[in-house]
Amino acid sequence: MKIFISGINGKMGRAICETAEREGIEIAGGIDMTAGGNYPVFADAKDVNVGFDVIIDFSRPSALSGVIHLAETRNVPAVIATTGYSEEQSAEIFALSAKVPVFRSANMSVGVNVVESVLPALASALRGSDIEIVEAHHNRKADAPSGTALQMLESVKKGLDYTPRVVYGREGSCKREKGDIGVHAIRGGTIVGEHTVMFIGEDEIVEIRHTALSRRIFAEGAVRAAAFLIGKKPGMYDMSDCIK
Numbered sequence: 234m235k236i237f238i239s240g241i242n243g244k245m246g247r248a249i250c251e252t253a254e255r256e257g258i259e260i261a262g263g264i265d266m267t268a269g270g271n272y273p274v275f276a277d278a279k280d281v282n283v284g285f286d287v288i289i290d291f292s293r294p295s296a297l298s299g300v301i302h303l304a305e306t307r308n309v310p311a312v313i314a315t316t317g318y319s320e321e322q323s324a325e326i327f328a329l330s331a332k333v334p335v336f337r338s339a340n341m342s343v344g345v346n347v348v349e350s351v352l353p354a355l356a357s358a359l360r361g362s363d364i365e366i367v368e369a370h371h372n373r374k375a376d377a378p379s380g381t382a383l384q385m386l387e388s389v390k391k392g393l394d395y396t397p398r399v400v401y402g403r404e405g406s407c408k409r410e411k412g413d414i415g416v417h418a419i420r421g422g423t424i425v426g427e428h429t430v431m432f433i434g435e436d437e438i439v440e441i442r443h444t445a446l447s448r449r450i451f452a453e454g455a456v457r458a459a460a461f462l463i464g465k466k467p468g469m470y471d472m473s474d475c476i477k
Contacts (some may be wrong), residue, residue, distance in 0.1 A: 237285035238263035240292030248452035310462035316380030339380030341454030356392030369419035
């Protein structure tokens with residue numbers, strides 16, 4: 234398998250390179266606005282002149298058009314791990330999946346996805362609890378709340394028999410209403426990623442938390458997803474398909 238990385242010189246791009254090198258996977262190059270590194274780096278997708286089997290995108294939403302261009306023109310699968318896309322961009326990703334296999338997840342950690350898989354059952358079993366979701370990331374993360382927090386919110390909703398009102402942060406007079414779900418974002422320092430879902434009852438709290446201690450878990454998940462896509466039919470895939 235030969236991979237191509239969008240955002241190759243970013244923190245996640247470098248982590249993916251380290252994982253690929255450790256596992257003996259060939260890196261064809263990547264796209265980045267910053268030159269340098271051990272592999273060919275291109276500033277524009279139209280300038281890419283190397284061959285590869287799959288794209289891994291860990292960049293910014295503004296780079297999506299380049300990723301789509303490469304996936305379509307090279308007819309290769311794409312692992313899309315970037316978050317913060319608009320509804321229009323999400324529609325473009327879905328349209329791409331009709332042409333090539335697309336793996337999309339807001340979080341490439343296997344552990345996070347296992348947590349998400351149990352949230353519907355917890356929400357159902359602990360009905361009546363107040364639910365709060367708190368996420369924390371480093372001070373350079375651009376989008377809030379995180380894509381993972383939003384993904385966890387959707388998982389919780391699957392276990393509810395009502396449509397909750399989602400409250401993003403609180404300020405001033407904001408008494409909690411029955412059925413609210415609070416979603417809160419913390420930004421600071423070098424926090425890799427922490428996500429907590431709290432089910433708060435009258436006399437007990439059930440809390441499920443995932444803490445990322447390094448970017449390595451995301452890189453390993455992205456490489457695993459890339460290998461999973463090889464040979465797959467066009468369509469949309471996620472971590473639940475990969476960890477079956």
